[in-house]
Amino acid sequence: MPEFNRRYILLSVLVSIALIAAAFFALELGRSKAMTYVQDSQRSLERVQLVVEIQSLLARAESGQRDYIFIGDKSYLESYDHTKLGIADYLTKVRSVYGLPANAAIQPLATKLDELAATKLSELDATIALHHQDTQQAIALMRTHAAQRTMDLLQGVAAQMRSREEALLFATNDAWARANKVNRAISTAGVLLNICLILLAGYLVYRDMQRRTTLATDLEEQVKRQTRDLSALSTHLQRISETERSSLARELHDELGGLLVAIKMDLSQLRTKVDLQQPDIKKRWDHVQTLLSSG
Template identity: 30%
Template sequence: MRVRLAQMNERFKRSRFFLPVAILVAGFMLAISESAYQGARGELTDLVSMGQARLQLMSIVQRVTDAETSQRGFILTGHTEYLEPYRHAASDTRRSLEMLRETYGLLGHHDAEAMRSQLDHDVQEKLGELADVLVSYERGDMEGTRAMILTGFGREQMERIRRGAKALYELENGKINRGLGSVFDTLLLNRIGVSALTAISLLMLIMFLRQSRELDRQRAAHAEALKGERDQLGIEVARRTRELTELARHLQTAREDERARLARDLHDELGATLTAAKLDVARMRPKLQGALPELMERLTHLTETLNSAIALKRRIIEDLRPSTLSNLGLGPALEILCRESAARLDAAIGAEIEAVRLSPDAQLTVFRVVQEALTNIAKYAAATRVTVRLCEDGEEALLSIRDNGIGFDPAAVSNTRHGLVGMRFRVEAERGRLTVQSAPGEGTLICARLPLAQALVAPAIPATPAADA
């Protein structure tokens, strides 16, 4: 049954005739209701008029009776006070007859018009008979007056008035009963219409509520599916982020290992070659000084060239793998780096370095960040003052490099600025975070925060042989 109702509901929703038919049915029911209202209103108006007609009939009979009673009292007693009720009753009767004529004219009861006319004639005749008796009495013709009263003509007139009023009264009662039946039928029709509209409204409400619940269920299912997809996407993003972080750490480690291997090769092989060449020149100097003194200038130049090559090798080895970091620690290595960079930048570099608890990899990260930052300052900043600060801040190590250079807009930095990107990846690979604050003309501040090591451990960076050959 529920399946069949659902199928019907679906057919109704998809049918293009559903809305026009619903509007047509609603209009039809409204038309029926309005027609029934107008019919009931007309019937009630006629019922009120017929009720007034019945009251006027009763008033006519009562007033004619009052007029006759008042006339008889005056004739029997001779007291003039009996005439006042007679006059009022007569005038009220004529007024009631006029109102009854107007009422029947509004009602349009043609079948009762003859009866009303006859009643009007009988009442006028009765009032005339009463007036004739009074005229005879006022002339002093007591025998004539008595004879007129005893004839029984007035009694017959009164009986005709009562029969005419009763007939009209019964006619109006029948019409009132039929009008009430019509009103009740109209009310029943309205009741059926209201019940039908109520049932249709309830049906539409039930369908709407079911549709709303179904829509809410679909929305909830869709939201749940979206949440599941979002959670799955979040898990996938976290997994990819971990993989990229591990890859970046692996590449960074491989890069540092390759640098260390290259530094060792330069120290071992190139250093040995240059040292051997320098020793050979030293052995040749005493022999050539006496035999070929003209070659001493060349020999001296060769010695200087070898010394320059050894110094270049030493700088390359230091750039590839700083021996100061391995041999002296992070603080002295940063101070030496700042001192050497100050000469190259021709700028004042202030170093505020405190001892911090960092793992060997984190120490190398801090050194490389400072090295890259100073390189960027030399290339782009045109700064005259640089401050490098390293300290512990709670459970983190805080590194800041501030310069008074030309600055830049961090939001407008293109993806080609790999220096900042490389620093950020280095710091994040050590579970830290890096921020850059800058504005055109206001210098630049680079801050890196790295977690502190749980305990001081011996540096694990493999020592590079001293390049002092």
């Protein structure tokens, strides 16, 4: 594989790993922010619930006080006293929750709510005490506008607190929605870029495989071509060798034939000068003639 292809594939892998890590970090950060927004929303809803419970308990206390004064049944007074304890618990929670720095903007309203609730309970207690002295005066006091004014003020403060909490809740939900959009955009971009890098790496690998296949085919063709060339060269050399051998054999045959003819001619001339009647010479002469004839 060419060096630049290796670098590109390695770079694609490293970038993919980096993008996966970045996407994981972004998703984790987004998840953390989303959890923070959810927790903020839950706390805001809990604070609204506290305010609603205080309003509900004050209305119940007022109803219990009225029933006790009009009917005179002490069970209503016991219910009133029990409701007062619940109101005290919820007011303690309100002071604790709105005393945090994060809720400093609404803390003045919470203080006002606490004061008005205490004032309302004092008014209810005073009316019950007056009932023990003069029921008619207590009933007359309950029917005055002054008896309802504190409750109206408390309802107004509670409405402002709920409005503030709802605004915070909407802002938190908007921030959560924006964070989710950003996270989805980052995730989508990361996935698309990873797909592009994977496709690029696959394309480079495919090109390298094609190159290797082409190279293997070329090498195979080259081997076949060299094999054919070597075979042709071997055949040619063998043919030349046979031709040379045949030519050499003919030359040797011709030269040896000429020598034999010359020797025979010399022997013919020598025969007239040699006494072939002697057994030993005759034997040697016949042996030479036999050798010349066989050659």
